[in-house]
Amino acid sequence: EIVLTQSPGTLSLSPGERATLSCRASQSVSSSYLAWYQQKPGQAPRLLLYGASSRATGIPRRFSGSGSRTDFTLTISRLEPEDFAVYYCQQSGTSPTFGQGTKLEIK
């Protein structure tokens, strides 16, 4: 099983700041199968990025992704109030796994 480790566990920032979230895999992951989700309290996860860097339909340009093999990054260029949530990375290969999540909170 591919284990995904996200860091930091909690990130405290202010609106307008830049957020950088990390996802590290225990073994190489094809970029095609690396996705990021946002989850707000009481809601299902929402797909943000897939293929490591492609934005899903309707996702604002301030969300971007990068990385390869075992190290991937989600960047939010300028935080909006609605961006404060929990973010999960996922490897969506044969047996998908999720990271444990990064909580992005208002400082």
Place this chain on the structure above:
Amino acid sequence: QVQLVQSGAEVKKPGASVKVSCKAYGYTFSDYYIHWVRQAPGQGLEWMGWINPKNGDTNYAQKFQGRVIMTRDTAISTPYLELNRLRSDDTAIYYCARVAFYSDSSGPFDYWGQGTLVTVSS
């Protein structure tokens, strides 16, 4: 528009079984794999398995082998998750989710159901 609408909350006793449904709207049901994911209270996301709606093929996470059954009724565009021999640590929100890519078991999940809370308590 695409929607996955799940059945309502359940309360079960330890050792019982639960069956959750996930009715699909707005697309050709047989064309996209459905996965099931659960989330315990305050915890992260845990993948349980998938079903191919076209032919009923399934693939379960090893952790749930022998306890989970995924089925579907193509006539009403509805996949089902059945979990047997429930324990208190099965208390969670159970989500169905659709793979974004046509006829592919692997890939990101672009549409999710609203979730079904299953509570296991004596």
